[in-house]
Amino acid sequence: MNKFSTLAKLSAAALLSTCVSMANAGERISDFSLVDAKGRFFQLSRHANKEAIVVFAQDGSRDVRKAAKDIAELTAQFEGQPVEFVMLDSTGNADKAALRKAAEKAGIELRILIDDTQLIAEELGLTRALEVAILDPKAKEIVYRGALNDRFAEGKKARRASEHYVADALNAIIADQDISTPSFASNGNAIDFSAKSSQIAEVSYANDVAPILEQRCVTCHQEGGIAPFAMSSHQMVQGWSPMIRETLITKRMPPGQIDVEYSNQFHGVNHITVEETQKLVHWIDSGAKNDSATDPLAEIKISPVKWGHGEPDMIVNIPPQTIPATGTIEYRNLVLPLDLPEDKWVKAVEFVAGDTTVLHHIIAWAQAPDNGNGRGNAFGILNQGIGLGAYAPGNSINTYPEGAGFPLPQGSGLILQMHYTSSGKETVDASEIGIHFWDEEPERTILGGSAADLEIAIAPFEANHEMVASKKFRKDSYLTMVGPHMHYRGEDANFKLVYPDGSEEEILNVPNYQFNWQKTYDFKEPKFLPAGTEMVFRATFDNSEMNPYNPDPSAEISWGEQTWQEMMFGFFRYVEADEGE
Template identity: 30%
Template sequence: MRPGRNLAAALCAISVSALAAGPTFSHDVAPILYRECASCHRPGGVGPFSLIAWQDAGKRAKLIAAVTARHYMPPWLPSEPHFQHERRLSPVEIATLAHWAEAGAPEGNSAETPPPPQFPEGWQLGKPDFEAQMRAAFDVPAEGPDQYRCFAIPTAPGRDRWVSALDMRPGNPRVVHHAILFQDVTGTARKRDTGAGYSCFGTPGFLPARGLGGWTPGSLPVRMADGVPELLHGGADLVLQVHYHPSGKPETDRTRIALYFTDRKPSRRVMDLPLGSNRIDIPPGARSYKVTDHFTVPVDVDALGINPHAHYVCTQMYGYAVLPDGTRRTLIRIPAWNFNWQQQYTYATPIRLPEGTRVEMEFTYDNSEAYRDYAGAGRRCGRTVADVVGKNDEATRRRSVPAAAEMITGLLVPAVSP
């Protein structure tokens, strides 16, 4: 046999041998977990266990394979389009985790394990220009329904400031489901918050109620789009809306916030485009009840991002843009809505919507006895019409309420010439 053929045969044998050996933690699995899972699943993180070390990940290999195969983890709801900071695995990566679990979760050569990701002890964006926390700790009982509380955080009187970024740090990630930061120029929240916050399911209870940003487990600090910082009015109150869920034992939380300012005034102003229904009245037993809305944009705009929001009996959520030439573009597509993993999304590249574009949304709800949401908490509606934006428990009488919290909000700015 000629030398060239000998070399080719040897390389083929090595390749087959490596394939037969199967994936290992050090060479194949750790890079996936470090990139997509470690922000939550690390010592001190919001995840219930760490996946940094092989000893921790290996004993949960079958669980990892199961939740990734179902696309339940990492938590990422949209199937399209592309957004910044996507948390999704490729089919090859999902198969790698499955094969690793089937093989008994081998460690491999520990020397090949990449360095674990490093997470700063302080604020990820460095020292903030404004830092504050809830005025007092809030006590979360061991059991009972989820709570939505709003906490007023006064700011010092003075000039208006432009916010370029913000970050949040839950005082107790075990009970903080998510948080949203608003500003209140009316003084309403300050009057309602007597020290322990006030109940505020759906909305913070004042208008206008534009959110500055939010926090969900594993999320990164919120950076405003280039050239479009958010205005913080001088002397306005910041209002922190926190969704708490009991952990099974008494807990306390005192969430902190950090703001970063810029002296650069915006070249364009962000506009909210909320699409939703004024009232949602779902017949009992309806398995596929649809709510739609649309709006035609009067000028050329760029869509920067989108904030889909619904509650427990929503199952699917879609948003589209029909351009003047008939082209149909997907703005958001969530085939399996999960209230537990809602967040705001920023497009990888802004989407141009010419004047005359029709923006459409469609929500689908399941109001049947058989439906259970992903939380497994039995939040479903029974014999009567559902109040899908009301309390979490089962509806027992006919109710129909404004559905202000069930909507898709687009973040638009006036278009500029390319």
């Protein structure tokens, strides 16, 4: 936990009025993650190979534009050094496109991190535009905080900078010396924290915290749930509160978060709002107390529902799989007959995992009658090889939109790809699949495909390997689902549409791709794609030692099924629009 509460830090920063010397102050901060103006992810701990991270507070005011040249000079001076420069937009109302435009106009080339909750400015004690915090990303400490130079320092009025505080501090850091640079408060605009401060005062466990946890976390964090602890009482939550704070500030929980801009476009996206995050973190920072006589979390009656999508029309019991305690487990491919009495149309597919400690994913395909026999692809897989649905933690229900179904002719079966990871204990997984059928043949067949590139070649230690794949839609269609798939080196991904008139639209951005949370994203409103629209799937891979999931940064990576090899698939589902539509 922090040595300094954020409140204490804020007041300390406010006291930093004129000249306070901070020789290697070393205030502890927590790891944090933010999305930048280009939709890319920044996590402090993933930059621990740098000696210093220099953070400039920015608020879009004239102060920042005025400093653009000084900042450019500073970054040029440290070119090639293990120092990284970023801007922090803590206005709490940043718009990515507007930020990018303003930065371009002002000639600012730094990454602009969007501190939407303003919690990072608080954490770093930044209160004014252009104030600078120098962070030691390895020790997770603030080693210097103050004005950039004497043009932007309170009480100084230099026309041209002659005292370069931040540069001096950085030189000391690089030379491994104590920082003896004096620290001046920035003379920039005060950042408006009004929205936030009003929430610091009165966050109530019973009225605020418990309902947020119930809505955002308890589905998994309950007795028998897939998460490692149950948020079943105030005491439990208080005990876990330092960890809860860390997972919120690094955007690790709720899991599988996508760029906020897209959270409401899809069904079932795990999400937490800015205000909810502020409330939880402020409540934790002020001691995580319960101020009332009741404990709403302890009173929640959880009646576990086995089938979240309702009782299925057909339940398929997957033959129990014995999973050894250790070792790599090759994918298991099972073929199961379905004994359908007649041709059917699937409406939804749900998976109930047997043992979540070992089950990694299941992909279900439909196998054509008589093992293909001229139908389906080479393996007899129907419907262009797209699965009926998939299970991964947090992704167990697959639905198709109104009027669209997946055909399962009489005599067809299921082909299952089962992926397990060993857990240190031998166990048996008995998972189930529930299938819902349409009563009548739907108007449209759900189709699928992918924008993929199988030619993967990622060099050892390569940190930022970008790949792009695309797919053109030949007929007017409605896009119903997209889902990125990569393995442990996968870092981020997005989907973009390029329309026949040349205009472009990003439709999903996953800034922090997590192999462990294989989500597919079902659109609430299927998206119309005029014939000729191209889907562009872009993905970045991080094969460096800074990727905490990387099993071996020294390996050269090519395409392969196993998790230490890579894949690059932008999956999608769609239906063709009717003639004349």
